[in-house]
Amino acid sequence: MSGTSEGLTPPEDAVKPVRHPDAPQPGELLGSHYEHCFGCGGAQPHGLHLEARAGEGVSVTAEFTVKPAHQGAPGLAHGGVLATALDETLGALSWLLRGIAVTGRLETDYVRPVPVDTVLYLDAEVTAVHKRKIYSRATGRIGGPNGPVAVRAKGLFIKVEVDHFTRNGRAEDIDAAMSDPDTVRRTRAFEVNP
Numbered sequence: 001m002s003g004t005s006e007g008l009t010p011p012e013d014a015v016k017p018v019r020h021p022d023a024p025q026p027g028e029l030l031g032s033h034y035e036h037c038f039g040c041g042g043a044q045p046h047g048l049h050l051e052a053r054a055g056e057g058v059s060v061t062a063e064f065t066v067k068p069a070h071q072g073a074p075g076l077a078h079g080g081v082l083a084t085a086l087d088e089t090l091g092a093l094s095w096l097l098r099g100i101a102v103t104g105r106l107e108t109d110y111v112r113p114v115p116v117d118t119v120l121y122l123d124a125e126v127t128a129v130h131k132r133k134i135y136s137r138a139t140g141r142i143g144g145p146n147g148p149v150a151v152r153a154k155g156l157f158i159k160v161e162v163d164h165f166t167r168n169g170r171a172e173d174i175d176a177a178m179s180d181p182d183t184v185r186r187t188r189a190f191e192v193n194p
């Protein structure tokens with residue numbers, strides 16, 4: 001069973017997404033947007049360490065290996081962890097649009113259980129844009145990039161400015177992030193988005 005709840009269907013005057021001219025090339029690894037991110041950061045010991053690559057158009061692919069720390073039931077991935085992997089993959093689409101966006105709504109279908117040690121092969125694309133609203137979908141497969149579908153999601157992301165983070169984040173974490181030249185460089189790349 002699957003469905004789409006209110007808020008995830010683009011309005012009639014939504015437009016097709018446009019890949020930013022300076023978007024990373026198809027196949028390019030996107031890297032982490034923040035080293036302490038639970039989804040993609042290298043400095044999070046129990047994080048997902050999800051690795052995303054740019055795809056064609058406004059799409060990405062990503063891989064995530066389910067570790068023992070990600071269990072919900074014995075030997076099986078926790079559903080919230082899988083939702084995080086889908087959320088992170090959808091979030092990585094920001095690199096293709098070169099604009100910062102946060103998750104407003106995320107709807108997940110769990111189709112098959114995902115055992116520990118499984119690699120989840122994810123793909124995601126933006127389907128439509130309406131003002132600040134970005135509509136997207138993601139799929140996670142097991143057994144290979146063309147294997148059976150285990151999870152699916154639809155997302156609604158909302159474009160924000162950098163001050164969304166500086167106004168709302170804990171001051172010590174913002175200060176630490178802003179003293180890291182790599183984070184500043186990555187954040188600036190998004191700020192110059194026309």
Ligand SMILES: CCCCC/C=C\C/C=C\C/C=C\C/C=C\CCCC(=O)SCCNC(=O)CCNC(=O)[C@H](O)C(C)(C)COP(=O)(O)OP(=O)(O)OC[C@H]1O[C@@H](n2cnc3c(N)ncnc32)[C@H](O)[C@@H]1OP(=O)(O)O
Pocket residue numbers: 006007033034039087088090091092093094095100101102103104105131132133156158160162165166174177178186187190
């Ligand atoms: C200093 C360090 C900076 C570090 C960051 C740097 C770089 C980042 C770069 C790249 C990112 C790359 C990868 C990202 C990777 C991972 C992604 C993980 C993503 C997340 O995990 S992120 C955390 C969870 N996320 C939140 O923490 C959001 C909390 N939330 C809010 O902060 C507000 O809620 C907000 C801002 C969403 C909206 O607030 P707002 O006041 O700005 O706007 P408003 O409410 O007017 O909404 C505008 C239009 O969106 C519609 N709308 C809004 N929400 C809706 C909903 N839920 N359902 C249906 N429609 C919705 C309205 O109906 C309206 O629609 P309309 O225009 O048609 O009327």
